[in-house]
Amino acid sequence: MSKTIRLTPPLGDEDVRQLEIGDRVLVSGVIYTARDAAHKRLIDLINAGKPLPMEIKGQILYYVGPSPARPGRVIGAAGPTTAYRMDSYAPTLIKLGLKAMIGKGKRSPEVIAAMREHQAVYLGATGGAGALISQCIKAAEVVAFPELGPEAVHRLVVEDLPTIVINDCQGRDLYDVGVAKYRREGNG
Amino acid sequence: MREIEVSQITRAVKDAAIAANYEAGEDLLAALRRGMEEEESPAGKEIFRQLLENAQIAATERIPMCQDCGLAVVFVELGQEVHLAGGSLEEAIQEGVRQGYVEGFLRKSLCHPLTRANTGDNTPAIIHTEIVPGDRLNIMVVPKGGGSENMSRLYMLKPAEGWAGIKERVVETVRDAGPNPCPPIIVGVGIGGNFERAAYLAKKSLVREIGHPNPDPELAKLERELLVAVNDLGIGPQGLGGRVTALAVHLLMEPCHIASLPVAVNIQCHSTRHKEVAV
Numbered sequence: 001m002s003k004t005i006r007l008t009p010p011l012g013d014e015d016v017r018q019l020e021i022g023d024r025v026l027v028s029g030v031i032y033t034a035r036d037a038a039h040k041r042l043i044d045l046i047n048a049g050k051p052l053p054m055e056i057k058g059q060i061l062y063y064v065g066p067s068p069a070r071p072g073r074v075i076g077a078a079g080p081t082t083a084y085r086m087d088s089y090a091p092t093l094i095k096l097g098l099k100a101m102i103g104k105g106k107r108s109p110e111v112i113a114a115m116r117e118h119q120a121v122y123l124g125a126t127g128g129a130g131a132l133i134s135q136c137i138k139a140a141e142v143v144a145f146p147e148l149g150p151e152a153v154h155r156l157v158v159e160d161l162p163t164i165v166i167n168d169c170q171g172r173d174l175y176d177v178g179v180a181k182y183r184r185e186g187n188g
Numbered sequence: 189m190r191e192i193e194v195s196q197i198t199r200a201v202k203d204a205a206i207a208a209n210y211e212a213g214e215d216l217l218a219a220l221r222r223g224m225e226e227e228e229s230p231a232g233k234e235i236f237r238q239l240l241e242n243a244q245i246a247a248t249e250r251i252p253m254c255q256d257c258g259l260a261v262v263f264v265e266l267g268q269e270v271h272l273a274g275g276s277l278e279e280a281i282q283e284g285v286r287q288g289y290v291e292g293f294l295r296k297s298l299c300h301p302l303t304r305a306n307t308g309d310n311t312p313a314i315i316h317t318e319i320v321p322g323d324r325l326n327i328m329v330v331p332k333g334g335g336s337e338n339m340s341r342l343y344m345l346k347p348a349e350g351w352a353g354i355k356e357r358v359v360e361t362v363r364d365a366g367p368n369p370c371p372p373i374i375v376g377v378g379i380g381g382n383f384e385r386a387a388y389l390a391k392k393s394l395v396r397e398i399g400h401p402n403p404d405p406e407l408a409k410l411e412r413e414l415l416v417a418v419n420d421l422g423i424g425p426q427g428l429g430g431r432v433t434a435l436a437v438h439l440l441m442e443p444c445h446i447a448s449l450p451v452a453v454n455i456q457c458h459s460t461r462h463k464e465v466a467v
Contacts, residue, residue, distance in 0.1 A: 022231075036304075037304055064255065065255060065256075065295065065297075066255050066295070067251075067252050067255045067257055067293060067294060067295035068293045068294075068295065069293070070250070070251075070293050073251075076251060076252060076255060076293055076295070077246070077251055077252040077253065077254055077255035077257075077295075078255050079254055079255055079256075081256070081335065082335045082338070082368050082369075084368065104335075104367065104368075104370065104426065105335075105366070105367050105368035105427070106366055106367055106368060106427075124367075124426065124428075126235060126238050126239070126242075126426060127335070127370035127426060127457070128239065128242070128253065128254045128370045128457055128458055128459040129238050129239060129241075129242040129254075130242070130246075130251075130252060130253060130254045130255040130256075131242050131243075131245040131246035131249065131251045131252065131253055131254075132238055132241055132242040132245055134251060135245065148306075149296065149306050149308075150255075150295050150296065150297070150306075151306075162238075164231070164428070174428065175366060175367050175427050175428070175429075177429070178229070178231070178422075178424065178427070178428045178429025178430075179366075179421070179422045179423055179424070179427070179429045180422070180429070181229075181422065181429050182228070182229060182422035182424055182429045182430050182431055183420065183421060183422030184420040184422065
């Protein structure tokens, strides 16, 4: 039976170990954004032995490139982007202690294995619900790579950002389990 | 001969780009409501509820439905009796996209393919111009998201593969895309033409009103067959499992070379946006 859990980073192993695929997770507190270009920069910094612009250990990364904020607003639309494009970078960050990623779409076997080995989870937010999700974002500031525009790393303060556990620490995948339930003979 | 000042085109494109991103079409809203009723999975129903709420927030708060405000694809139908004055059609459209994306607080998502440096104003738009009889000028702005575009495919089949081969490839494309292109999706299929024409047909098919049956009864029947097949995959809303993977399948077909059977499958996320204006 799926449950609803509230999480606020920094997270420890025990925070993510309790999560199972299908659980609802409401994320609050500080999270960081990063998508394609920012991931490449982060990995380049790690490979060069240089410090990262934000803490990774115990943190949550949100795969998002928000649309610009209107004057007086915190942020524009801010739904998740497709996660597989970050798959080649994710295991390195998971080894450094990243505890959760928020995105949409399937992860590679390598990322799922890294999550199992180092106790991390992948949370799905609703793709294309950018206006709805923006209402959970209470503050936003760019903390690294401002020249990347929508791809810059933002520090977000969020309140009850709704997600669902897609991959848990046991290597399970909600997409596989969910689809098997509704597939009809002949086409699966 | 009717004269149109190109500044009118710039204004029309700008307004259409903004409206397309903020306001879900009535056809999409109706399809989402229908999907919510038909969907059997509780998680899938909840996704439909969120998407309807999202559309409402976007319209009232004047915020894009999706942060991926798309690459602007622009379909132009230009009457041959029209004379355009004051500048070029191409530049007028690009300027409209530029102004719409900057002034409408839309995300600029275009970049250099290799350096990945952002072009800064979401140009260049991709423009398809068709010269038609008469003196009308219709412009349709179609912001197309990257996530669903990435899951699209082009096949050059052997003629012997026929309809069975086409059906198999459409189902395969949707299956392999899984949760990535933000289902519930719309599947645009272009059959025939040649390499580039099939892709164009697939894209063009997407702008038809969702749920509006194909005017060709034979194609309408094939669309229904494909819709059942892709929904039997069980992918469901957001790929969480469910009975509504696609809201619709749209087909366009044209003659092709005797050696070829080109098939393009253009996947469109649920955030299907198109705004048509007559100038």
